[in-house]
Amino acid sequence: MSSEAPPAGGGEPDHARRFATIWLVATVLALPLVIFVLGPILPPGNGSDTASGQVTDNTVLLAMATPVLLLVVLYLLYAIVNFRQGAGGVLEGPAVRGHPQLQTSWILITATLVLSLAVYGTVRLETGYGAGSGSGPKPLTVPSGPKLPIQVIAQQWAFTYRFPTYGGVETTHLELPVGEEVEFHVTSLDVIHSFWAYQLGVKADANPGVDNIAFVKPTKIQTFEVHCSELCGLWHGGMFDHGRVVSDAEFEGWIHEQQRIFAPATRVLPPYAKTYLPEPTERGH
Amino acid sequence: MFAPGLALRGAVDVGSRRSGEASPGGRNGTQGKGSMSAMARKLAGVVAAVVLLGVLIGLYISSWAVSAPRTIAATPLAGAATPTSSLTLQTVAAVGPALSPNHPNWVSYLVRQNGRWVRSTIYSVPANSLVHVTIYQFDGDSGLRNAFLSEVQGTVGATEVIDGRATDHINPEEASHTFVVPQMGVFVPLPGVPEEAKNPCEVAPCDPATMAHRTIEFTFRTGRKGRYRWQCFVPCAAGTYFNFGGPMQTIGYMDGFINVV
Numbered sequence: 001m002s003s004e005a006p007p008a009g010g011g012e013p014d015h016a017r018r019f020a021t022i023w024l025v026a027t028v029l030a031l032p033l034v035i036f037v038l039g040p041i042l043p044p045g046n047g048s049d050t051a052s053g054q055v056t057d058n059t060v061l062l063a064m065a066t067p068v069l070l071l072v073v074l075y076l077l078y079a080i081v082n083f084r085q086g087a088g089g090v091l092e093g094p095a096v097r098g099h100p101q102l103q104t105s106w107i108l109i110t111a112t113l114v115l116s117l118a119v120y121g122t123v124r125l126e127t128g129y130g131a132g133s134g135s136g137p138k139p140l141t142v143p144s145g146p147k148l149p150i151q152v153i154a155q156q157w158a159f160t161y162r163f164p165t166y167g168g169v170e171t172t173h174l175e176l177p178v179g180e181e182v183e184f185h186v187t188s189l190d191v192i193h194s195f196w197a198y199q200l201g202v203k204a205d206a207n208p209g210v211d212n213i214a215f216v217k218p219t220k221i222q223t224f225e226v227h228c229s230e231l232c233g234l235w236h237g238g239m240f241d242h243g244r245v246v247s248d249a250e251f252e253g254w255i256h257e258q259q260r261i262f263a264p265a266t267r268v269l270p271p272y273a274k275t276y277l278p279e280p281t282e283r284g285h
Numbered sequence: 286m287f288a289p290g291l292a293l294r295g296a297v298d299v300g301s302r303r304s305g306e307a308s309p310g311g312r313n314g315t316q317g318k319g320s321m322s323a324m325a326r327k328l329a330g331v332v333a334a335v336v337l338l339g340v341l342i343g344l345y346i347s348s349w350a351v352s353a354p355r356t357i358a359a360t361p362l363a364g365a366a367t368p369t370s371s372l373t374l375q376t377v378a379a380v381g382p383a384l385s386p387n388h389p390n391w392v393s394y395l396v397r398q399n400g401r402w403v404r405s406t407i408y409s410v411p412a413n414s415l416v417h418v419t420i421y422q423f424d425g426d427s428g429l430r431n432a433f434l435s436e437v438q439g440t441v442g443a444t445e446v447i448d449g450r451a452t453d454h455i456n457p458e459e460a461s462h463t464f465v466v467p468q469m470g471v472f473v474p475l476p477g478v479p480e481e482a483k484n485p486c487e488v489a490p491c492d493p494a495t496m497a498h499r500t501i502e503f504t505f506r507t508g509r510k511g512r513y514r515w516q517c518f519v520p521c522a523a524g525t526y527f528n529f530g531g532p533m534q535t536i537g538y539m540d541g542f543i544n545v546v
Contacts, residue, residue, distance in 0.1 A: 153431065156529050157516065158467055160433055170433040172470070189430045190520070190527045234534040238467065238514050264454040265436035276431075 019078050026074060027067045034066050035059060044201050047224060047245070049217045050132035051201030057124055057131075064113060134186055134204030134212030137274070143215050147183040150174070153276070154186070154193035154206035157235035159226060163255060164272045170265065171258045174226065174243035176200075176218050177251035186212040187275045194230035197243060203229060209277035218245040354405035354537040356544060357396045359416055368414035373397040375421040375498075376462050376475065377489035380404060380538070384489060391532040392424065392521050392539060394462075395489060402490035406541025412510045415441070418473075422499040423486040424461045426477025427521045427528070432457035434518050437503070439471035445503040447476060461499075466515040466543055471505045513543045 039059035046052045085091055125131050129141050151162040153170070162170045174197075176182055186195045186204040193206040195214075199222060204214040228239035246254065259266070270276065359370035373396070380393035384404040395402045410416045429435055435457035437445045444451045454474070461477030478485060482497035491498065517539040520528035532538030 155431055155518070156527075156533070158465075158518075160431065172438070172467075172472075190529055233529070234536075234540055235514055235516060262433070262436060265433045268432050268435055268454070268457055270432065 015078075015082065019075065022078065023067075023071055023074055026070050030066050030070060031063060034062050038062065044198055046219065047199040047222055048132075048201055048219050050128065050215070051199060052219070053124065053128045053131060054201045057121075060120065061117070064117065068113070129215045130213075132201040132203060132214060132216060134184075134214045137211040137213065139213050139215075143181050143217075145181060147181040147215070148177065149183045149185060150176075151272070152184055152186040152195045152204075152206065153189060154195065154228065154232075154239075155189040156191065156233050157228075157239045159193075159195060159228070159239065159241065162269075162272065163258075166255050167259055168266060168269060168272045169255070169259045169262055170269060171262065173241060175251055175254045176243065176245050177248045178218050178221050178245050180248070181215065181217045184214045184216070185274065186214060189276055191232050192230050193228045193232050193239070196227045196229040197224050198227065199224035200245075205230065209275050211274035221245050221247065354407055354541075355403075356407045356409050357398050357403060357405050358409040359411070361411075362417065365415070368411055369417060369504075370410055370414060371417045371419065372408055372410070373419045373421075374464075375402065375489070375491060375493070376424050377486065377491055378424045379488045381488040381490070385538075388531070388538075389488070391535075392462075392523075393489065393532060393537075394517075394539065394541070404537060406515075406537050406539075407544065408541065409544045409546055410507055412507055412545045414507050415504050416507060417504045418464070418502065420464065420475060420501045421491070421493045422461055422475045422478065422501055423489075423491040423496060424477060424521070425480060425485075426459045426461045427519050427523075429457040429460045429463075429474065429518065430520055431518070434463060434465070434472055435460060435474050437473055439466075439469060440473060440503040440505050445473050445501055447501050448499055460519050462521060462539070463518040464515065465518055466505075466513050468511075468513045469505065469508070469543070471515075473501070473503050475499070475501050507543075507545045510545050513545065514540070515543055516540045 039055070039062070042055050042058040042062070044051045044054055046055060125133075126141055129135070129143050130139055149164050151164065153160045153162060158172070159174075160170050160172055161174045162168060184195070184202065184204060186206045187210060188206040188208045190208060192208070194203060195206050196203045197216075200216050200218060202214050202216050204212050206212065222245050224243050224245065226241045226243050228236055230236075232239070357372075359372045362369045362371055375395045375397075376393070377395060378392055379390050380388065380395070382389040384395070384402075385391060385393065393404060394406050396405050396408065397403070436454040437443055437452070442451075444453050446452075447455070455476045457474075459476045460474045462475045464473045464475065465471065476499055478497050478499060484496050486492070486496040486498070493500070517533065520533070521539065522528050522531045522533045525531045525533070533540065536542075
């Protein structure tokens, strides 16, 4: 690789060849560890089809970043070891003016990495029905089959949940049946919030006047955390709750109990709608 | 990606070269020292200014951070089978200059302590006990943004007593405020004073003996020790963004803590 052969009799070694070998070996050793050891334990876990997809995405991203990280870190270490300035005068390298091979390689490799990630991300968003993020009121792709619609209503500072297929009952907590496709309709009654069900891999903005749709199919019975992930005022940090993924039978029992408990409130709720934006006169400005 | 041999090719001993150069402008050592001293003085001045500014900012933030209202302990009630304490609160449309010189027009909760009304929203109650709350509500209605919160939740019997009558909900359009402790599951809506009521209270403290009000009573059960936030859910801060700014975003008015001890 080097245009200069090392001087005979113990002169400078071919640093380029030597470093490339070190980097290749390190990459070959690190990649299986990243993909097969670190990958399966990456967040957010495998609590739903969406979450599992995000684990795959994180593994792909990490695997692509690993050679780049190793290149930078190993070269830094290599330089420290091999190009350390000894005692005496301060040595400076020569100015580098134009190196077509280096420049072309750098542009091609970085462009390939970035563009391939853009293509990968786009495909994953499409095939994953939004990959857990809100896709707005008209998602480009929708999972086939029956879905359980649940409206997530954010306000300062609490989430509540409305079930249009169960008489429009609204609840303070969220339970979901395992193995059933859920269609979240996320909206807000005041400022911008964000509904983040961490273990389910769902994170959808809650905007006033917007019906933001996100899909998820919980795949195992578990407890999950719900946070607001958009700074929304004094008690933003308090917009926190635990939800549960339960069996079908348990869910049916729970939702009917909620219908009984919240019957007085259900009677005075407005008819189910995609959004409940307050009238402009109520916004205080 | 990697330039072969770039690192060492044509290295120059700069130290050696520089050692042979004359001082610019013919400065001698003494002049150089004088120049450095001036630079050092400037640097010291800048550092001192930055440190002073940092200290002032730190003092401002720390004074803000510790300016929370004082904690008011619930009053123990003797003779109850279960440990019970009581809190007596009032809600007012304008807190007034005596209790809040900086924000006399803000809506607020007040708490009674030793016979006097105090502006604090941080209350201390015993763990694993009952807390009986009486609220004298002097404000008019604003209406709930989410009618769901018009139902009473988390109190003993899932009811509240309004002016002597027990109920499990109110008309959401008549809500004036709420007393909600989300982590405890306590949601209590408070109805407003009718517009046509005689002798309304304009500025706190308001006198329940003589001024128009609603009386709301309820009891909730505390669990383990901890600090739980509470808030009003009615957008009652007129004139602020979405009616939810100012007193809705400030501890000591429409938000606070229940310290379970």
